[in-house]
Amino acid sequence: MLEQPTFGRRLKELRLERGLSQAALAGSEISTGYLSRLESGARQPTERVVTYLAQVLGVDRSAFDRPPSGGSLAQALSIASSADDDEGIENLIVVLGQVREETPFLRWQALWLISQYWQRRGERAKEQACLEELGRVADELALPELQCRAGFQLARSLRATGEVTRALGIAVNAYQLAKSAGLSVTDTGSALLTLVSVEAEAGRLPDARAHVDELVELVEGRSDPLAAQALWSAATVRSRQGDHEVARSYLERAMKELDSGADLTLWARLRLAAASLNLQSTPPHIDRARECLQEAASALALVGTPVMRQELLTLQAQLAFEEGRYADARALHDQLHQDVLLLTYRDQVRLHILDSRLMLTEGREEEGIRRLKELGEQAGQQSNIDLAAEIWRILAESLEDVSQSRHGAKS
Known part of the structure; x- marks a missing residue:
C-alpha cells in the first residue's frame, strides 16, 4: 500500500x-x-x-x-462540469498542471471553468493569470467567439481591480472583434456590457452613454439575464451622469422583468445595485434601500459568493450609518476587515468613505477630514470623476457639520 x-x-x-x-x-x-x-x-x-x-x-x-495518474484532462473536465461543488474544479486545476499533450479545445474548456472558479472566490490575480492563458489558447485556435469571450472576461477582471487603462484597450478590442465577425447577440452584448462598464469607470461617460444606448437597443424585446444586465448598465451610466431618477427607473425595470428562477445570482446582484444607488441618492432613499437589501440577503443565503457577501455587509453598514446607527455601522465595517477584502476598487473606496465618516461621529474629526481629502485626490487621479465629486460633496457637508457642531459648543 x-x-x-x-x-x-x-x-x-x-x-x-x-x-x-x-x-x-x-x-x-x-x-x-x-x-x-x-x-x-x-x-x-x-x-x-x-x-x-x-x-x-x-x-x-x-x-x-498504484500512484495517482491525475487522470486525463477530458476525464477531469467531465467530473468538474457535472459537480455541484468546487472539488471537481480543484482536481481539474491539478490535472491541467500535469498534462502536456492535450488538444487546445480541452485546455480552453478547462481554463474557462477554472477562471470562473477563481472569480467566485475573489482571487483576482489567479483569475487574471488564467484569463491571460485563455486568451493565448483562443488566439491559437483563431476562433473569434473564444477570442472575444476571453477578452471581455479579462477586461472585467482588470476593471474590478482598478486597472482601467489596460481594461479599456482589451474591452475595445473584444467589442470590435464581435462587430467585425458578426458574432451572436449574446457575445456582442456581453462585449458591449464590458466596454460600457470600463468606459464608465474611466470617466468616459459620453462614450459609455452611446454604447449603453446601443446595448439596450440590441437586447430590446428580450427578458433574459443579458437584457437585465443591459438595463443595469444603463442605470449605472445615468447614475454617474447625475440622473439618479432615470437610473432608478432602469434598475426597477430590470428587477421587475428578471424572474428569480432565470438567474437567482443576478436577481440578488440587481438588488444590491439598487440598494447602493438608493443610498447614494441625495437625500438617500433609505426605505427602498432597506427593502432591496432584505431581498438580496434572502437570495444570498442560497447562492451568495464570498464577494457578494462582502458587498452585502458593506451596504448594510452604509444603511446603518444613514439610519444613525453608528455603532452598528462600525461593527459591520470592522467585521469586513476581519477577512481579506474581495471588493472591487470602487466598493473599497466607498468602504473607506464610510470609515472616514464614522471617524467624524466618533470625535476623530481631523483624521476623518484628512482621509476624505486623500480619497478625493486619489479618485481624481484615477479619473473616477463622479466618485471624486461624491467624495468632495461629502467632505464639504462634513466640514459644515463640524463647523456647526463647534459653533454650537461655543454657544
Whole structure:
C-alpha cells in the first residue's frame, strides 16, 4: 500500500472518478473529517479502513498500490462540469498542471471553468493569470467567439481591480472583434456590457452613454439575464451622469422583468445595485434601500459568493450609518476587515468613505477630514470623476457639520 501523502491523492482520484462526495464515501463507517485527513495525507489509514474504502469504491485493495495518474484532462473536465461543488474544479486545476499533450479545445474548456472558479472566490490575480492563458489558447485556435469571450472576461477582471487603462484597450478590442465577425447577440452584448462598464469607470461617460444606448437597443424585446444586465448598465451610466431618477427607473425595470428562477445570482446582484444607488441618492432613499437589501440577503443565503457577501455587509453598514446607527455601522465595517477584502476598487473606496465618516461621529474629526481629502485626490487621479465629486460633496457637508457642531459648543 502507498505511503502518505501519495495514498491520499490516489484515494481522492478513485473517489472523483466515481463521482462520489466525501460524505458518500465515508458513509456511516468513518467521519468525513477523517476521510478528509486521509486524502490530504495527514492521517495514515488502518487495514480496516482500506478494506472498507476498497469495498465502497468497488476496487481491489491493489488499486491503492498504484500512484495517482491525475487522470486525463477530458476525464477531469467531465467530473468538474457535472459537480455541484468546487472539488471537481480543484482536481481539474491539478490535472491541467500535469498534462502536456492535450488538444487546445480541452485546455480552453478547462481554463474557462477554472477562471470562473477563481472569480467566485475573489482571487483576482489567479483569475487574471488564467484569463491571460485563455486568451493565448483562443488566439491559437483563431476562433473569434473564444477570442472575444476571453477578452471581455479579462477586461472585467482588470476593471474590478482598478486597472482601467489596460481594461479599456482589451474591452475595445473584444467589442470590435464581435462587430467585425458578426458574432451572436449574446457575445456582442456581453462585449458591449464590458466596454460600457470600463468606459464608465474611466470617466468616459459620453462614450459609455452611446454604447449603453446601443446595448439596450440590441437586447430590446428580450427578458433574459443579458437584457437585465443591459438595463443595469444603463442605470449605472445615468447614475454617474447625475440622473439618479432615470437610473432608478432602469434598475426597477430590470428587477421587475428578471424572474428569480432565470438567474437567482443576478436577481440578488440587481438588488444590491439598487440598494447602493438608493443610498447614494441625495437625500438617500433609505426605505427602498432597506427593502432591496432584505431581498438580496434572502437570495444570498442560497447562492451568495464570498464577494457578494462582502458587498452585502458593506451596504448594510452604509444603511446603518444613514439610519444613525453608528455603532452598528462600525461593527459591520470592522467585521469586513476581519477577512481579506474581495471588493472591487470602487466598493473599497466607498468602504473607506464610510470609515472616514464614522471617524467624524466618533470625535476623530481631523483624521476623518484628512482621509476624505486623500480619497478625493486619489479618485481624481484615477479619473473616477463622479466618485471624486461624491467624495468632495461629502467632505464639504462634513466640514459644515463640524463647523456647526463647534459653533454650537461655543454657544
